[in-house]
Amino acid sequence: MNPSQHVDRLIRKLETLAALSDEEKQALRGLPLTVKAFKADQDILREGDNPAECCLVLEGMVFRYLMLDDGRRQIMGFYIPGDIPDLQSLHITTMDHSVASLVPTTVAFIPHQSLNELNARHPTIANALWRDTIVDAAMFRLWMVGLGQKSAHERLAHVLCELLVRFKAVGLAEDEQTCAFPITQTELGDALGLTTVHVNRVIQDLRRDGLITLGRGSLCINDWERLRQRAKFNPLYLHLDGREARP
Amino acid sequence: MNPSQHVDRLIRKLETLAALSDEEKQALRGLPLTVKAFKADQDILREGDNPAECCLVLEGMVFRYLMLDDGRRQIMGFYIPGDIPDLQSLHITTMDHSVASLVPTTVAFIPHQSLNELNARHPTIANALWRDTIVDAAMFRLWMVGLGQKSAHERLAHVLCELLVRFKAVGLAEDEQTCAFPITQTELGDALGLTTVHVNRVIQDLRRDGLITLGRGSLCINDWERLRQRAKFNPLYLHLDGREARP
DNA sequence: CGGACCGTTGAGTAGAGTCAATGTGGGTGG
DNA sequence: CCACCCACATTGACTCTACTCAACGGTCCG
Numbered sequence: 001m002n003p004s005q006h007v008d009r010l011i012r013k014l015e016t017l018a019a020l021s022d023e024e025k026q027a028l029r030g031l032p033l034t035v036k037a038f039k040a041d042q043d044i045l046r047e048g049d050n051p052a053e054c055c056l057v058l059e060g061m062v063f064r065y066l067m068l069d070d071g072r073r074q075i076m077g078f079y080i081p082g083d084i085p086d087l088q089s090l091h092i093t094t095m096d097h098s099v100a101s102l103v104p105t106t107v108a109f110i111p112h113q114s115l116n117e118l119n120a121r122h123p124t125i126a127n128a129l130w131r132d133t134i135v136d137a138a139m140f141r142l143w144m145v146g147l148g149q150k151s152a153h154e155r156l157a158h159v160l161c162e163l164l165v166r167f168k169a170v171g172l173a174e175d176e177q178t179c180a181f182p183i184t185q186t187e188l189g190d191a192l193g194l195t196t197v198h199v200n201r202v203i204q205d206l207r208r209d210g211l212i213t214l215g216r217g218s219l220c221i222n223d224w225e226r227l228r229q230r231a232k233f234n235p236l237y238l239h240l241d242g243r244e245a246r247p
Numbered sequence: 248m249n250p251s252q253h254v255d256r257l258i259r260k261l262e263t264l265a266a267l268s269d270e271e272k273q274a275l276r277g278l279p280l281t282v283k284a285f286k287a288d289q290d291i292l293r294e295g296d297n298p299a300e301c302c303l304v305l306e307g308m309v310f311r312y313l314m315l316d317d318g319r320r321q322i323m324g325f326y327i328p329g330d331i332p333d334l335q336s337l338h339i340t341t342m343d344h345s346v347a348s349l350v351p352t353t354v355a356f357i358p359h360q361s362l363n364e365l366n367a368r369h370p371t372i373a374n375a376l377w378r379d380t381i382v383d384a385a386m387f388r389l390w391m392v393g394l395g396q397k398s399a400h401e402r403l404a405h406v407l408c409e410l411l412v413r414f415k416a417v418g419l420a421e422d423e424q425t426c427a428f429p430i431t432q433t434e435l436g437d438a439l440g441l442t443t444v445h446v447n448r449v450i451q452d453l454r455r456d457g458l459i460t461l462g463r464g465s466l467c468i469n470d471w472e473r474l475r476q477r478a479k480f481n482p483l484y485l486h487l488d489g490r491e492a493r494p
Numbered sequence: 495c496g497g498a499c500c501g502t503t504g505a506g507t508a509g510a511g512t513c514a515a516t517g518t519g520g521g522t523g524g
Numbered sequence: 525c526c527a528c529c530c531a532c533a534t535t536g537a538c539t540c541t542a543c544t545c546a547a548c549g550g551t552c553c554g
Contacts, residue, residue: 148439
C-alpha cells in the first residue's frame with residue numbers, strides 16, 4: 001500500500017458520510033499521516049490515555065474494549081480499514097476505553113491539531129466527521145438492543161450480518177457473501193456478552209442450518225435472507241444512505 | 248418557568264461542555280424556541296421520523312427506546328432538563344429510534360436551520376454540541392458494558408448512581424443524596440435488560456441492605472459509597488469535568 | 495516434538511425468566 | 525364520600541437459557 005492509497009482509504013470512508021468537493025479532497029491529501037504497524041493483540045490506545053492524534057485504520061482490523069477490574073471484558077465494536085475508532089478523542093481528551101489490534105494491522109495517526117485546522121477551514125469535512133461519531137453512537141445503541149433484548153442466536157447472527165455489510169460498504173468484501181473474519185470465539189463472546197462455550201454452540205447451530213461457513217479467518221453467509229431474519233438485522237442504523245447495504 | 252429560563256437551561260448544560268463567552272451566550276438567547284407540553288408516556292419523536300428541529304428538555308424527563316417487532320423494548324437512556332436527546336438528528340436525518348416522555352414534560356423545539364447557522368458562526372458552540380453527542384456515545388458504551396458483563400445487581404445500582412450524579416450536575420437534585428425518579432420498574436427492566444419481576448427483587452435487596460430509599464417518584468441513596476462499589480460506578484464516562492477540550 | 499492457542503464436547507448448575515396471583519395507592523365518576 | 529378501577533408493585537412456584545468446570549482435539553509454529 002503506497003502513501004497516496006492511505007488517504008484514499010479515508011476519503012472513501014468520508015464519502016459514505018458526505019459528498020466531498022475536489023478542494024476538500026485536496027485538503028485531506030495534505031494531512032500529515034504517521035503510519036505505524038502493530039502486531040496482533042496489541043493495544044493501540046489504552047483507557048486513561050490522552051492522545052494528541054486520531055488513528056485511521058489502513059489495513060487489518062481493530063476493536064474497542066473496556067476491561068473491568070475482575071477481568072471481565074466488553075468489546076464495544078470492531079473497526080475495519082477506513083474507520084477512525086478514536087475520533088471522539090478530538091473532543092474528550094481522556095480515553096474511557098481501549099483500542100487494540102485483532103490481527104496485524106497498520107494505522108495512520110493524524111494529529112488533532114491538523115484535524116481541528118481542517119475542520120475550521122472546511123465545514124463539510126467537520127460535519128462529515130461529526131456525522132461519523134454520530135453513526136458510531138447509532139451502532140452502540142443497536143448493540144445495546146442486542147445485549148439487552150436479544151437471544152444469543154440473534155446477537156451472533158446480527159454481528160455477522162453487520163460485518164459483511166460494512167466490509168461491502170467500503171469495497172473490502174471478498175465477494176457478495178464473503179469477508180474477512182479474524183475474530184476468535186472468545187472475542188465474539190466478549191462482544192456479545194456470552195461465554196466462549198456458548199458462542200461455539202450457537203455457531204454450530206448456524207452452520208448446521210446451512211446459514212454460514214465460518215473459519216480460518218473468513219466468513220461466508222450462505223443464506224443471507226434467513227440469517228437476516230434470524231438476526232432481525234436492519235441496516236438502517238448504519239446510515240449508509242443510499243449505498244445499498246444488501247448482499 | 249418563563250421564556251428566559253428556557254434558554255438558561257440550555258446554556259447551563261452547554262457550560263458543562265465548554266466555556267462560553269458572553270457573545271456566545273447572547274447568540275444562544277437569540278435561538279427561536281417553540282415550547283410544547285407533553286403528557287406522560289407520549290412519543291415526542293418516532294422511529295422513521297425526519298425531524299427538522301431538535302428538542303431540548305425543559306421540565307420533566309424523557310427516554311429513548313427502540314421497539315422490536317415482537318414487542319420487546321430496549322430503553323437506551325434517560326434524559327433530564329437541559330439534555331437534547333435528538334441532537335444527532337442534525338446529522339442523520341432519519342430517526343432510528345423513538346423518544347418519549349416518562350412524566351408530563353415540556354420541551355423546546357429548535358429548528359435545525361437555526362442550529363446550523365449558529366454552528367457556522369460560533370465554532371465553540373458547534374464543538375460543544377459535537378462534544379455532547381460524543382458524551383452521549385460514551386454513555387451508550389458504558390450501558391453496553393453493563394448489559395454485556397454485569398449482573399442484575401450491578402446494573403441496577405449503576406443506573407441509580409448515574410441518575411443522581413447527572414441531576415446534581417445540572418443543579419436539579421433535591422439534595423446531596425436525593426433526586427426525582429419517575430421510572431417504573433417495568434421501564435427499568437426494559438432499560439437494564441431484565442424482567443419487571445427480577446427488577447423488583449433486586450430493588451428489594453438494595454433496600455434491605457439499607458443502600459437506597461426508592462418510591463413515590465423519588466430516589467434517595469442512603470449509602471453512596473457502598474452503592475457505588477456494588478455498581479462499580481466510575482463517573483469518568485460522563486465527562487462532567489467540562490472544558491476538557493478547547494481546540 | 496512440544497507447547498500455545500483455539501475450537502469442541504459433556505455434565506451439572508444458577509441467575510434470570512415465565513406464569514400467575516395478590517397487594518396497594520391514587521384517581522375518578524356516580 | 526365512597527366504590528371501583530387501573531397501573532404499578534410484590535410474591536411464589538417452576539422453567540430454561542446460558543454459565544461453570546473440566547477435559548479433549550486440532551493446527552500452527554518455533
